[in-house]
Amino acid sequence: MDIFTSMKVSSSALTAQRIRMNLISSNLANIETIKTKEGEPYRRKELVVSSTPPEREFKSILDRKFADAVKEVKVMGYINDPRDFILKYEPHNPNADENGYVKYPNINIIEELTNLSMVSRNYESNISVISTTKKLALITLEIGK
Numbered sequence: 001m002d003i004f005t006s007m008k009v010s011s012s013a014l015t016a017q018r019i020r021m022n023l024i025s026s027n028l029a030n031i032e033t034i035k036t037k038e039g040e041p042y043r044r045k046e047l048v049v050s051s052t053p054p055e056r057e058f059k060s061i062l063d064r065k066f067a068d069a070v071k072e073v074k075v076m077g078y079i080n081d082p083r084d085f086i087l088k089y090e091p092h093n094p095n096a097d098e099n100g101y102v103k104y105p106n107i108n109i110i111e112e113l114t115n116l117s118m119v120s121r122n123y124e125s126n127i128s129v130i131s132t133t134k135k136l137a138l139i140t141l142e143i144g145k
Contacts, residue, residue, distance in 0.1 A: 006133045010126040012072040017123045019075055020047045024116050031107045034095050042105040044081035050074050081106055 023045045030042035051071035083106045091100030 003137050009072050010129045013126045016049050016073040016075050017119050021119050023047055024112050027107050028112050041085050041103045044107045045078045047078050048076040050076050
């Protein structure tokens with residue numbers, strides 16, 4: 001794998017993690033939103049990603065050998081979490097149903113904070129890969145002097 005492919009793979013992962021972090025932030029910001037414009041509580045969002053082979057300008061024997069092993073991260077979009085809403089008994093709330101229950105978003109703050117921590121670590125890992133790749137490129141250039 002060449003230096004540019006390594007950077008491209010890591011940068012695609014950085015983009016995916018940034019989008020995932022934005023979705024988690026949106027989930028946390030809407031943890032108490034009981035009415036959206038659709039008339040129901042905010043529904044938790046999850047990112048959908050896939051892996052695709054990176055586009056290459058130059059092919060070498062090594063690249064062909066490892067073509068199926070190296071993949072970029074591609075953001076496909078997001079899906080709404082299908083889990084049921086959380087019901088809380090609040091008979092005095094104007095949004096309560098006939099039984100006194102109010103539907104709240106299907107967001108678990110612990111799950112979201114755990115996901116945020118994993119995203120942060122993944123982001124740091126990919127920054128480290130890019131940094132190491134840059135160092136290797138500079139060392140390679142020094143050999144040529």
